[in-house]
Amino acid sequence: MNQSARPVVRRGKPTRARWTILWLVFLGLAISYIDRANLAVALPYMQHDLGLAAGLGGLLLGGFYWTYSVLQLPFGHAVDRAGPRFLFGAAVLWWSVCTAATSVVSGFGALFGLRLLLGAGEAAAFPASVKAVGTWFPPSERGIATGIYVSGARCGTLLSVPVVTALIGWIGWRSSFIATGALGVVWAAVWVWHYRAPREHRGVSESELALITEGREAPAPGQERPAIPWLEMLRHRNVLAVSLGYFCITFVEYFFITWFPSYLVQDLGFTLLQLGVFGTIPAFSAILGQWTGGYVADALVRRGLTVTRARKSCIVGGALTSSVIAVAAFVRSPGLALALLSISTAALTFADASVWCLPADLSPRDQGPDVGWEGSIAGIVNGISNLAGIASPAVIGLAVGMTHSFVFGLVTAGVLAIVAVLIFVFGVGPIEPLRPGNSGAESRNQAESAS
Numbered sequence: 224m225n226q227s228a229r230p231v232v233r234r235g236k237p238t239r240a241r242w243t244i245l246w247l248v249f250l251g252l253a254i255s256y257i258d259r260a261n262l263a264v265a266l267p268y269m270q271h272d273l274g275l276a277a278g279l280g281g282l283l284l285g286g287f288y289w290t291y292s293v294l295q296l297p298f299g300h301a302v303d304r305a306g307p308r309f310l311f312g313a314a315v316l317w318w319s320v321c322t323a324a325t326s327v328v329s330g331f332g333a334l335f336g337l338r339l340l341l342g343a344g345e346a347a348a349f350p351a352s353v354k355a356v357g358t359w360f361p362p363s364e365r366g367i368a369t370g371i372y373v374s375g376a377r378c379g380t381l382l383s384v385p386v387v388t389a390l391i392g393w394i395g396w397r398s399s400f401i402a403t404g405a406l407g408v409v410w411a412a413v414w415v416w417h418y419r420a421p422r423e424h425r426g427v428s429e430s431e432l433a434l435i436t437e438g439r440e441a442p443a444p445g446q447e448r449p450a451i452p453w454l455e456m457l458r459h460r461n462v463l464a465v466s467l468g469y470f471c472i473t474f475v476e477y478f479f480i481t482w483f484p485s486y487l488v489q490d491l492g493f494t495l496l497q498l499g500v501f502g503t504i505p506a507f508s509a510i511l512g513q514w515t516g517g518y519v520a521d522a523l524v525r526r527g528l529t530v531t532r533a534r535k536s537c538i539v540g541g542a543l544t545s546s547v548i549a550v551a552a553f554v555r556s557p558g559l560a561l562a563l564l565s566i567s568t569a570a571l572t573f574a575d576a577s578v579w580c581l582p583a584d585l586s587p588r589d590q591g592p593d594v595g596w597e598g599s600i601a602g603i604v605n606g607i608s609n610l611a612g613i614a615s616p617a618v619i620g621l622a623v624g625m626t627h628s629f630v631f632g633l634v635t636a637g638v639l640a641i642v643a644v645l646i647f648v649f650g651v652g653p654i655e656p657l658r659p660g661n662s663g664a665e666s667r668n669q670a671e672s673a674s
Contacts, residue, residue, distance in 0.1 A: 370517015
């Protein structure tokens with residue numbers, strides 16, 4: 224971000240421009256999840272037309288995350304340097320073209336290549352989103368703002384089932400990819416036209432700018448950005464522990480993003496119509512959990528809890544409750560199984576709202592509103608955690624191919640939810656801004672009293 228740019232601030236009545244930015248970020252993430260989940264919904268029909276085995280289906284669903292995970296780190300660094308305006312817009316345009324191009328594939332090789340390219344574009348989504356919201360929202364509103372924008376991912380997952388199912392039934396699976404890809408092209412144009420940093424945005428009044436920048440002093444003219452090397456961040460106790468804990472949570476989440484539609488059809492015997500109707504219930508639960516988690520995170524801080532206790536309480540409680548996904552493997556009633564899965568995904572997103580506050584919580588706060596390391600930290604956390612996007616669909620897909628059942632996958636997800644609880648309880652120390660030369664090891668002795 225160019226700190227030397229002349230501020231553009233309108234005087235007058237209070238404005239709420241930050242909420243417009245928030246809802247644009249929400250829509251961008253929703254589109255990203257529609258585009259990545261399109262394959263999961265269409266896969267049962269594509270397998271027949273393209274002759275894809277179940278094992279290959281798992282590789283296709285997981286192939287997206289090969290590039291998605293690896294490119295999180297460079298995109299996180301890039302968005303901290305250049306800002307989210309053009310980077311986010313270009314990334315959405317890129318992955319939208321890749322989505323539309325899926326309509327012309329004729330075999331596994333081309334489809335797998337497009338999934339790799341799709342993952343490369345979508346790698347910018349979360350670092351750019353975290354950066355934009357971290358720039359535009361003060362710590363006092365960070366929980367609810369995070370809950371709202373991250374729920375865009377859940378809304379995308381929710382919409383992907385009925386919308387893509389309807390498109391497949393109406394115009395076929397090939398044309399469904401063209402339709403969903405077109406959404407991103409429109410969003411990218413609107414984003415680049417509208418987005419600016421708070422001090423450069425003509426829709427921001429002085430009162431709103433004061434709220435946005437509370438607790439964050441503007442940098443002095445010519446002030447150099449302090450360097451926090453990637454390797455140092457990777458060695459930091461909290462960054463590494465949060466990444467590993469979120470890996471476990473992400474493993475569970477990506478069952479819902481990848482194999483969930485196939486589970487409803489194959490194990491629970493849902494028809495196409497039932498999939499389009501009842502398959503949305505867990506996604507609705509996820510959105511409710513995300514917003515509730517953000518509200519509770521802010522409410523706990525307002526009641527006087529430390530950021531450490533507030534964040535950990537939400538994350539640990541949500542991850543523990545999400546382990547009920549394992550119980551769903553052993554119930555015979557489709558309705559009861561769906562209810563358990565709905566509870567599980569709501570609990571996951573309840574925890575998720577606090578997890579995505581952590582990059583901003585860990586970023587230095589004294590470098591001005593437009594300068595921070597939220598994007599880099601988010602890139603590390605999301606890059607490591609989304610290796611589960613490779614592992615989850617591949618492991619579950621291979622197990623389904625061998626056992627013709629999702630029991631193993633659901634039990635594995637439940638166990639990893641418990642592992643996430645242990646990591647956040649015993650591995651994550653006090654939540655505080657990173658400092659150069661501070662690996663976080665000295666905070667270990669304070670963890671008992673702060674958590």
